[in-house]
Amino acid sequence: MSSISADTGRPQSWLAPGSLIRLAICLVVCFAAAVLGSWMTLPSIPTWYAGLQKPFFNPPNWIFGPVWTLLYALMAVAFWRVWVLGRGPALQAAALAFAVQLVLNVAWSGLFFGLHAPGLALIDIAALLLAIIATMSAFSRIDSRSAWMLAPYLAWVAFASVLNASIWWLN
Template sequence: MSGRNASAVTLIVCLLVTFAAAAIGSAATLPSIPTWYAGLTKPDFNPPNWVFGPVWTLLYALMAVALWRVLGRSEGGERRRAAAIYGVQLVLNAAWSVVFFGLHSPLGGLVVIVALAGAIIATIAAFSRIDRLAAGLLVPYLLWVGFASLLNLAILILN
């Protein structure tokens, strides 16, 4: 397989893996939106529900492209470490939706999202040693998770 074809296959795999986490999160989230989540008291800065889908779709795409860039620009232990850290944050990403929405636990969600933010920071650090653009592609994700952390905390306090 030529370099270009291998790169395209790698990008597709990165998209599939990353959007698999999105699908898990979505499966845990969507049933709770019109029921449990609708009944929660939310802070004034809570965006309308329709905002979350497009924002997360863009963030997952950026995450996948960042991973693809790292995989294509590194080898051996450095690549394995960066991919493993990415995997940890991806698991925590899906876990947050399962805990917060699936288990209806704002407290548990807060614990998970704080760990997620730390894992994203670690991923950015690992990616920056390989590809600065890949690391930069994760900054909007970190900012959004920071905002989501504030929302999670506010919902915990208000409920």
């Protein structure tokens, strides 16, 4: 299985050893962020979060784990594709945008669940939405499929923003 590199015009094998090592690194980085976010989130779910007033559209708690697992996997694969296909300043911009959104993603868990600060988390998630859009834009300069792989993440974070705002308002 191969693809044409956006920058070099040369065929790129997705199964080459270097490519698979990059995939492993992307998976480790993304799921390390997931673990860190979960570490800050899980202790507050049965205690602080359970006591909050929530809007009628709040999903059941069990849905968040599978959704986030899929989203982190999509993020990892999207960044892997960009890392393999990209070069030079375009890759640097994409990597920076990706890192910023990942930091904001983890920070949201710390603010909302760790510090019990939905208002601060709302500011963070607004920045996260912008960072995801910037990441998608940077990815699209290298690989449009990678950019579109982040669309479900953008949609979920947009929904989470409304949920965050509602919880902040109700409490």
